[in-house]
Amino acid sequence: MKEIEYIKIIKETISDSSYIGDDCAFLDAKLLGDKGLFVTQDSLVEDIHFNLSTISPCQLGEKAINVNLSDLAAACAEPVFVTISLSLPHYLDIDFVKQFYLGVNSACEKYGIKIAGGDLTGSDKLFISICAAGKKMIPYSVSRRNAKDKDVVVTTGFHGDSAGGLRLILNNISKPQSLVNAHLSVQPQIEKSMLIANAAENDFAMMDTSDGLADALFKFSQESNVNINVDFESIPISRELKETFFDDYKNLVLWGGEDYQLLFCLSENVYEKLDKNKFFKIGNVVQTDSNPCVKIKDNNQNYVIDKDMFSKKSFNHFGEK
């Protein structure tokens, strides 16, 4: 099978193949808006980020797009186009490519995103790298450096379900389905991102919780040089997660990762405009003169996530280098 034959199948599989065929794809100025572009690139590597025995090619295609859309949501950007680089090991064939692109296509169609080509090559293991770009929608800066004293800390939904789901999958347990689904299928918070954009009145801090809730909270504290106080009781946690992992669900909630919720810090009065059934206040921001950290209150327990604890607990993609 040659690249030209793979490209033929891809063009037949996606809804709009008009951007595929030349060395570059052209995106019209009208598509890009006039306020600038947000760009992001995320890669998924076989046996590091996924295992082909536990996720279908179609689910993988959908997830690969959605993890990038989650980054655009974290910038309040409206998704416009993606480019897709796929490196195929010898044990994957044309059927895989077709199923993968069916997943890619359904994720892109949902938001009217253009598939603006990419690259297809061989490799030892499956490697997926996707670049996504979105339009700037609001005049304010959205950055993890914008958390400030008296801000409230807000998130958009359950944490821990994805990591719980992964643990079930690795033990060949298929229930609760909601946890397994939370791991296999990422829901980028585009709609909620737009609601936040509509409510915003000035610069604010936002990121997604792809690397874990504690990771995101800690990054806010370090990048904005503030303390983040969190009431653990107020973090949205599913009944399924508590009942399935009653012994250490709290660990999954804080450190599990891959939840792809939004976490943001903005002023109380902006938060008051948001729907309390969709946005959950979990803490507040306090200025500090030194050693910014995250302080978590859990019943009578209080503990601190500082540099030392973070470097012990946080996920290391690279192994112990």
Place this chain on the structure above:
Amino acid sequence: MKEIEYIKIIKETISDSSYIGDDCAFLDAKLLGDKGLFVTQDSLVEDIHFNLSTISPCQLGEKAINVNLSDLAAACAEPVFVTISLSLPHYLDIDFVKQFYLGVNSACEKYGIKIAGGDLTGSDKLFISICAAGKKMIPYSVSRRNAKDKDVVVTTGFHGDSAGGLRLILNNISKPQSLVNAHLSVQPQIEKSMLIANAAENDFAMMDTSDGLADALFKFSQESNVNINVDFESIPISRELKETFFDDYKNLVLWGGEDYQLLFCLSENVYEKLDKNKFFKIGNVVQTDSNPCVKIKDNNQNYVIDKDMFSKKSFNHFGEK
């Protein structure tokens, strides 16, 4: 070593790290121009596209950027930004990342290109995927589908040197240096692309010869549905290539690949405006009613590159699937 530590080194290594730190990088509307954007993504996989024993980390970083800039040159696009995804095996460390980004930075600095973040993760082998975007500069369409009857076929420089250099490298031969360099260091034809843009008066066909001269000629014939007649004698070929591979240099010229020259088809009168020391006419386009192909005249020999011959000779990244 954690991702956060790698990112620290990358920010210290590149000239302008202001785009790095959030889930997305923001590109200002002024940077992007108002005529639309060309985007491309190319990946380089260890032991498929390069071998770490034959290219330095710095050369690799430079090459990874330049192969993408070559695609932008083929669209007459002015490069604006790149995003970079790097997947590191355990046997590569912080020194590799620093050297790689020194190469990335020097390639980007040369054209004032913004390094707009990307992704860093682990893997079994080194995997590099780069997305590059450039501004539209001319009102005409530049596509491999635009070759038309009576066009002249033009290229920008030597073919075969890169493949010849690779063959030397694989045999641990370091001379002629010019051939080895042609393989290790890619020169994207940005300046010549701008000269073509300035001369252009209507839509024309262009691509780079990264997959080989014969591959590019054949793609023009298939995508534009025309015959391409080429006079082999008029193809720019270096003395070093002829003297080193006198037995089969012609094979390297046509099928070697990785030359990253521009190949284009446009009207005779536009060609007349171009500097004949920089642009070399190698053939012409002839309309056909059926079975478009490439016809190569070499002294008294004539041969045809049609679908059958092409599928036999062209490079297959994917092995014999």
